[in-house]
Each structure stands twice: as C-alpha cells, then as structure tokens.
Amino acid sequence: MSVTLQVSSEVLDVRRAxxxxxxxxxxxxxxxxxxxxxxxxxxxGGEESSMMLRRSFAIHQVQSxxxxxxxxxxxxxxxxxxxxxxxxxxxxxxxxxxxxLGTPFSLPKSPVSCVIVGGGYGSAPLFxxxxxxxxxxxxxxxxxxxxxxxxxxxxxxxxxxxxAITVTTDDGSSGFKGNVADVLPELIDRVNADVVxxxxxxxxxxxxxxxxxxxxxxxxxxxxxxMACGIGVCMTCVLPVIGDDGVTRxxxxxxxxxxxxxxxxxxxxxxxxxxxxxGAPVSGVRS
Amino acid sequence: MSRALFVKPSSLSGPALSVDMTASFAxxxxxxxxxxxxxxxxxxKELDAFFDITAIGGVVTKSIMxxxxxxxxxxxxxxxxxxxxxxxxxxxxxxxxxxxxxxAWLNNRGARTIVSIAGETAEEFGKIAQRLRNVGGFEAxxxxxxxxxxxxxxxxxxxxxxxxxxxVQVVKRNSDARMPIFAKLSPDVTDIVEIADSVxxxxxxxxxxxxxxxxxxxxxxxxxxxxxxITGGLSGPAIRPVAVRCVWSVRQAFPDIPIxxxxxxxxxxxxxxxxxxxxxxxxxxxxxxxxxSAPFRIHGELQVALAERGFSSLADAVSYxxxxxxxxxxxxxxxxxxxxxxxxxxxx
Ligand SMILES: Cc1cc2nc3c(=O)[nH]c(=O)nc-3n(C[C@H](O)[C@H](O)[C@H](O)COP(=O)(O)OP(=O)(O)OC[C@H]3O[C@@H](n4cnc5c(N)ncnc54)[C@H](O)[C@@H]3O)c2cc1C
Ligand SMILES: Cc1cc2nc3c(=O)[nH]c(=O)nc-3n(C[C@H](O)[C@H](O)[C@H](O)COP(=O)(O)O)c2cc1C
Ligand code: FES
Numbered sequence: 001m002s003v004t005l006q007v008s009s010e011v012l013d014v015r016r017a018x019x020x021x022x023x024x025x026x027x028x029x030x031x032x033x034x035x036x037x038x039x040x041x042x043x044x045g046g047e048e049s050s051m052m053l054r055r056s057f058a059i060h061q062v063q064s065x066x067x068x069x070x071x072x073x074x075x076x077x078x079x080x081x082x083x084x085x086x087x088x089x090x091x092x093x094x095x096x097x098x099x100x101l102g103t104p105f106s107l108p109k110s111p112v113s114c115v116i117v118g119g120g121y122g123s124a125p126l127f128x129x130x131x132x133x134x135x136x137x138x139x140x141x142x143x144x145x146x147x148x149x150x151x152x153x154x155x156x157x158x159x160x161x162x163x164a165i166t167v168t169t170d171d172g173s174s175g176f177k178g179n180v181a182d183v184l185p186e187l188i189d190r191v192n193a194d195v196v197x198x199x200x201x202x203x204x205x206x207x208x209x210x211x212x213x214x215x216x217x218x219x220x221x222x223x224x225x226x227m228a229c230g231i232g233v234c235m236t237c238v239l240p241v242i243g244d245d246g247v248t249r250x251x252x253x254x255x256x257x258x259x260x261x262x263x264x265x266x267x268x269x270x271x272x273x274x275x276x277x278x279g280a281p282v283s284g285v286r287s
Numbered sequence: 288m289s290r291a292l293f294v295k296p297s298s299l300s301g302p303a304l305s306v307d308m309t310a311s312f313a314x315x316x317x318x319x320x321x322x323x324x325x326x327x328x329x330x331x332k333e334l335d336a337f338f339d340i341t342a343i344g345g346v347v348t349k350s351i352m353x354x355x356x357x358x359x360x361x362x363x364x365x366x367x368x369x370x371x372x373x374x375x376x377x378x379x380x381x382x383x384x385x386x387x388x389x390x391a392w393l394n395n396r397g398a399r400t401i402v403s404i405a406g407e408t409a410e411e412f413g414k415i416a417q418r419l420r421n422v423g424g425f426e427a428x429x430x431x432x433x434x435x436x437x438x439x440x441x442x443x444x445x446x447x448x449x450x451x452x453x454x455v456q457v458v459k460r461n462s463d464a465r466m467p468i469f470a471k472l473s474p475d476v477t478d479i480v481e482i483a484d485s486v487x488x489x490x491x492x493x494x495x496x497x498x499x500x501x502x503x504x505x506x507x508x509x510x511x512x513x514x515x516x517i518t519g520g521l522s523g524p525a526i527r528p529v530a531v532r533c534v535w536s537v538r539q540a541f542p543d544i545p546i547x548x549x550x551x552x553x554x555x556x557x558x559x560x561x562x563x564x565x566x567x568x569x570x571x572x573x574x575x576x577x578x579x580s581a582p583f584r585i586h587g588e589l590q591v592a593l594a595e596r597g598f599s600s601l602a603d604a605v606s607y608x609x610x611x612x613x614x615x616x617x618x619x620x621x622x623x624x625x626x627x628x629x630x631x632x633x634x635x
Binding site: 003004006043050051052053096097134225226228229230231232233234235236237238239249250255270271272273277278279280281 | 304326327328329333334349354355356357360361362363364366368369370371373375378379381467515523524573574575576577578579580604605
C-alpha cells in the first residue's frame with residue numbers, strides 16, 4: 001500500500017494567477033513521494049471550524065528539497081466558502097494537510113507521442129506530468145481550454161514544457177474560439193498521438209475520452225467528484241467504471257481514481273447507478 | 288440488575304498521572320473506549336495508515352448485507368453547518384467478500400472488530416448472523432436497524448418497536464449465546480427509550496446510540512434537492528446534543544445496559560460528555576473525515592480530560608452526570624472532605 005501522510009503545513013506564499021490563487025506550502029514527506037495526478041486534502045477553517053469536510057486539490061508543483069524541505073504548490077479556484085477561506089491564508093499560516101492521495105497518471109514505458117488536455121484549473125496536475133513525460137523522451141502537445149482568458153491556467157509555463165500548445169476559450173478572448181473538443185481530433189491526427197491525458201470538468205473529460213476512444217488512442221482522465229473523506233472510507237465519491245472483467249462497479253474516485261482510463265468510465269451514466277452495475281437494485285424498487 | 292451505577296472517582300486530589308482507559312462492558316474488555324462509527328472507517332485498513340488501528344478499542348465495520356450492493360446514485364453527500372448529510376445506500380461487497388477480505392484483514396492485523404450488519408428483512412439479518420457465527424473472528428455484532436423494512440413498505444425497522452425487536456430476536460437466535468449484540472437505534476422516533484426497551488427485551492445485550500437524523504438540503508443554484516437520494520442522514524457535531532440526550536435518557540431508564548454512544552464526537556471533551564451521560568464506549572464517525580487520526584487523538588484527549596477531573600479510571604466516569612444533585616455540599620469531586628456515603632449507589 002502506498003504511503004499517506006498527515007502533516008501540519010506552513011503557508012509559504014499565496015499569489016494570484018489570472019482568476020486563481022497559487023499557494024505554496026511546506027509538505028514534509030508528501031512532496032518527496034507525490035506522483036503526477038495525485039492530490040492532497042486540506043482541512044478548512046481551523047480546529048473548531050463548522051466545515052467538517054476537507055477540500056481536495058491537485059498537486060501542481062513539487063520541490064523535494066530546499067530551505068523548507070519538501071514543498072508543494074496548489075492552484076485554488078474560489079468556488080464556495082472553503083476555497084474562499086483558503087485564498088485568504090497568508091504566509092506562516094498553518095494548514096492541516098493529508099496526502100499524497102489517489103492513483104497517479106500511469107506513464108508510458110517508451111517515448112511515445114502524448115497530448116495533455118487541461119480545462120481551467122484542471123491543468124494544475126499536468127505540469128509535473130509533462131516534465132516526467134519529457135524526461136522519458138515523449139513528445140508532449142498541450143491543449144488548454146477555459147471559458148475565458150483569465151480562467152486559463154499556466155499557458156506560459158506550459159509553453160516551456162510542451163512541444164507545442166493550443167489554447168481555446170469559449171468566448172474567444174484567447175486562442176481558438178471554442179472548446180478543447182473542437183481542436184483535439186485534428187491534433188491527435190497531426191501528432192499521431194498514442195496517449196491523451198486530461199484533467200478538467202466532467203463534461204470536458206467525457207468529450208475527450210469519447211474522442212480518444214473513437215480514434216483508438218489510450219486516454220487517462222482525472223475526475224473531480226465531491227469527496228467527504230478523500231481516503232477511501234466513506235463511499236461518497238463513486239462513479240460507474242468498467243473493470244478488467246467487463247463488469248461495471250461503483251468505484252471510489254479518491255482511491256481507485258482520480259485518474260481512470262477514459263474508455264472505462266461510463267461518462268453518460270455518472271450520477272446514476274446503471275442497471276447492469278454490480279450490486280445494482282434488482283427490481284428498481286429500493287430505498 | 289444490581290450493579291452500581293454511580294461510582295465516585297477514587298482520586299480526589301488533583302489530576303491522576305494515569306487513567307485506566309479499559310472499557311469493560313457487555314463481557315468485552317477493550318483497552319480503549321474509542322471505536323470507529325460504522326460506515327465512517329470502512330473496515331479499518333485505510334485508517335491504519337494514519338494510526339495503529341489495534342491501539343483503539345475496536346473497529347465497527349461498515350454495515351454489511353448479504354449481497355453486494357451498488358448503493359445510491361450520486362451526489363451522495365452535502366456539507367452542512369458542523370456536519371454533513373449522506374445517502375450512501377449501504378454500498379458494500381456483500382457478506383462473502385467481507386468475510387474473505389475485510390474480516391480476514393482485521394484478524395490478521397490483530398484489530399478488535401465489531402461487525403455491523405444490515406438487512407432488508409428480518410430473515411436477512413438472521414442469515415447474516417448465522418453465517419458470521421460459523422466464521423467467528425469478531426468481538427460483537429452491531430445491528431443496524433436504521434434501514435428500510437421491505438416487508439413494511441420501507442418503514443425503517445428502528446422506528447417501530449415491534450420490527451426492531453423482531454430483527455434483534457432473529458439475530459440473537461442465530462448467534463452464539465455469549466455474543467454481545469448491540470442494536471443501533473435511530474433518533475428519529477418519538478420515544479427512543481421505548482425502542483431501547485423493546486430491543487433489550489428481545490435479547491439485545493446493549494444499544495448503540497445514535498444513527499444519523501434524517502435531513503435534507505436544497506441546492507440554491509439548481510433549486511433542487513442536493514442529494515440524488517433527496518434525503519440523507521445528518522451526522523457530525525451538529526447532532527451531538529441530540530445524541531447526548533438519547534444516551535442520557537436511555538441510561539436513566541436502564542442503569543445497567545451497555546451503551547455505545549456516538550454523534551458528533553470530535554474531541555476528548557466531546558467523548559467525555561457521552562461517557563458522563565452513560566456511554567460505556569464511544570464511536571467516532573464524521574470527525575474521521577475531518578481528521579483521519581481522530582479516534583486515536585481523541586483517546587489521548589479523553590485520558591487527559593479524565594485525569595484533569597480526578598478520575599483514575601474510565602469506568603468511574605461512566606454515568607457520572609447522573610449523580611444526584613447535592614445542594615448542601617460542595618461538589619464531591621472538588622472537595623477533599625467527601626466520603627463514600629456522600630452520594631448513593633443506586634441498585635435494584
Ligand atoms: C481530486 C480533486 C482535485 C481537485 N483539484 C482542485 C484544484 O487543483 N484546484 C481547485 O481549485 N479545485 C480543485 N478541486 C475542487 C475543489 O476540491 C472544490 O472546488 C472545493 O472542494 C470546493 O469547496 P468550497 O468550500 O469552496 O465549496 P462549497 O460548495 O462550499 O463546498 C461544499 C462541499 O462540496 C464539495 N465540493 C463542492 N464543489 C466541489 C468540486 N467541484 N469538487 C469536489 N468537491 C466539491 C466540497 O469539498 C465541500 O465538501 C478538486 C477536487 C477533487 C475531487
Ligand atoms: C458517510 C456515512 C456512512 C454511514 N454508514 C453507516 C452504516 O453503514 N451503518 C450504520 O449503522 N451507520 C452508518 N453511519 C452512521 C454513523 O455510524 C454514526 O451513527 C453517525 O454518523 C453519528 O456519528 P458521527 O456524528 O460521529 O458521524 C454512517 C455515517 C456517515 C457519515
Ligand atoms: S471520498 Fe470517501 S471514499 Fe472517496
């Protein structure tokens with residue numbers, strides 16, 4: 001079993017990036033062992049907080065050595081009260097962190113052609129991935145999409161890491177006017193892609209997985225499901241995924257995921273229990 | 288029923304250095320009163336990465352049913368002030384795989400296990416108990432009767448004293464005579480003491496108090512119920528006063544029965560509240576999601592809290608809040624002069 005740590009982290013820096021906040025924190029032990037696609041959870045609002053549930057964040061950058069020992073960066077999009085609280089943290093504040101969590105992206109053994117696709121802050125975990133793919137001699141083409149320019153994350157940085165980058169925005173404020181699914185098929189053909197890695201909203205992942213499967217390209221998607229525990233004990237974060245034996249099961253996205261093979265997730269059935277799921281109600285009449 | 292209920296702390300002079308944390312009840316002798324609440328710790332394996340799972344009193348496993356179950360559609364949870372709603376729908380691997388994998392792991396690891404069982408009919412509960420009896424390898428059974436009774440148009444067993452008793456009877460009949468059986472009650476009833484009375488008469492060794500309260504959240508954005516299952520069970524510190532009241536009431540009615548208390552325990556003093564109200568042991572659920580080490584941390588905090596109050600053992604604190612009010616003297620716990628007959632032991 002993989003190692004998971006519970007640590008007290010110190011906030012080193014909070015800075016703005018477009019409409020996001022990038023938070024650097026010490027994460028002794030976690031930074032050293034984190035793999036691309038894994039995430040951390042952070043407790044919100046201190047010991048007496050009325051927010052009982054931890055929030056999940058993809059590990060964006062890691063530094064395993066330095067003045068502070070292991071440190072890592074997360075990218076925070078302010079969504080509700082937890083992420084708002086987090087964005088208001090300042091240098092030297094402490095955070096209760098658990099990680100690294102989840103199944104990482106699996107990396108190709110040989111130098112193949114890879115496309116990485118990020119939607120909004122979904123690009124956060126793709127930077128370390130891109131680096132490691134490059135280290136393995138892979139070609140890495142990136143597609144970053146968002147509704148509007150300020151919601152793109154890390155275009156400049158990714159330009160440095162990727163062989164080439166395509167940007168899309170729904171409103172056309174930056175790059176191609178449209179979404180990642182509009183440019184992906186042509187890109188896959190042009191670079192003769194072997195693998196597509198994606199992280200972003202469920203709708204985007206569903207479209208990317210469908211395109212990759214249609215083009216017979218292997219895909220890995222990192223999903224975002226609401227989680228209560230993040231460590232595999234509560235069963236809130238499940239979605240229907242087809243196993244090696246062809247059987248659909250409701251699997252935990254926090255431990256079995258967040259990265260799944262795109263062709264194995266039953267995207268259009270997410271949010272339901274498909275009738276042929278292992279253990280599904282037989283009669284349909286069920287509490 | 289003749290055991291003493293009110294036992295005085297033996298050390299009255301300052302915090303004791305060490306407190307005997309042994310929880311002895313229902314024939315069990317656990318090194319700690321801390322348990323994991325069913326459904327909040329799976330079968331202990333994941334939490335063992337955060338603390339030594341054998342160091343706490345035991346693991347109460349996720350309620351297991353006969354067959355594998357997919358559970359309900361998502362979203363299955365919504366955060367609420369100091370709590371959450373869940374509507375998992377008892378997703379689980381079914382009894383066979385539970386025994387082969389989860390129970391086997393717990394036994395290998397040397398953890399003490401209380402197996403929580405659930406069923407759609409009283410017969411299902413019975414069959415599960417029978418199968419478990421043949422397998423062994425656990426300390427007690429917790430009967431989750433807060434699930435819908437198919438034979439009673441889905442009415443929850445725990446809300447009807449007759450159905451609740453039926454389930455307990457069947458489980459009792461199919462279990463080893465010495466096996467402690469805890470009926471886990473729902474607070475969503477008019478009179479929880481009546482239900483407790485009914486399950487005790489049916490043969491339950493003790494009761495676990497409390498399961499979640501039925502609740503609902505409407506998402507202001509979608510303007511629809513936030514959970515796919517529409518309603519869900521409310522848990523966490525938000526329900527703690529309700530849980531403490533239930534433990535108190537049942538303890539008052541039954542001075543001797545074993546009680547496992549739970550509902551929003553987050554710290555040592557929270558656990559202490561339940562112990563003082565009459566719980567012999569406590570389970571930690573939702574707080575595990577906030578702090579995966581919570582059961583272990585709270586054990587330490589409870590020990591300190593007991594020492595600070597002059598208790599030399601956990602057993603002395605059980606039901607201590609029920610001691611008669613004495614207006615003529617100082618509280619005995621802070622007074623050096625008090626003697627054994629300052630307050631009475633009740634017995635029948
Ligand atoms: C594996 C994973 C990785 C993630 N990575 C990032 C990241 O790198 N950057 C980032 O900004 N966000 C990320 N998220 C989403 C982030 O966790 C949510 O936006 C955040 O939990 C919302 O909390 P809140 O208090 O602001 O919102 P509220 O709406 O107040 O939250 C209420 C509850 O719902 C849950 N919730 C609400 N929205 C989401 C959501 N979109 N996903 C999961 N749970 C949700 C919360 O955890 C909380 O329990 C990730 C989520 C997952 C599951
Ligand atoms: C996600 C979740 C799943 C639960 N599953 C079960 C279960 O399977 N069986 C059961 O008896 N209680 C279950 N419960 C109830 C808890 O065991 C406990 O009684 C309740 O949550 C109150 O304790 P808490 O506030 O410490 O969580 C569940 C609670 C939660 C939050
Ligand atoms: S979030 Fe609890 S099991 Fe995944």
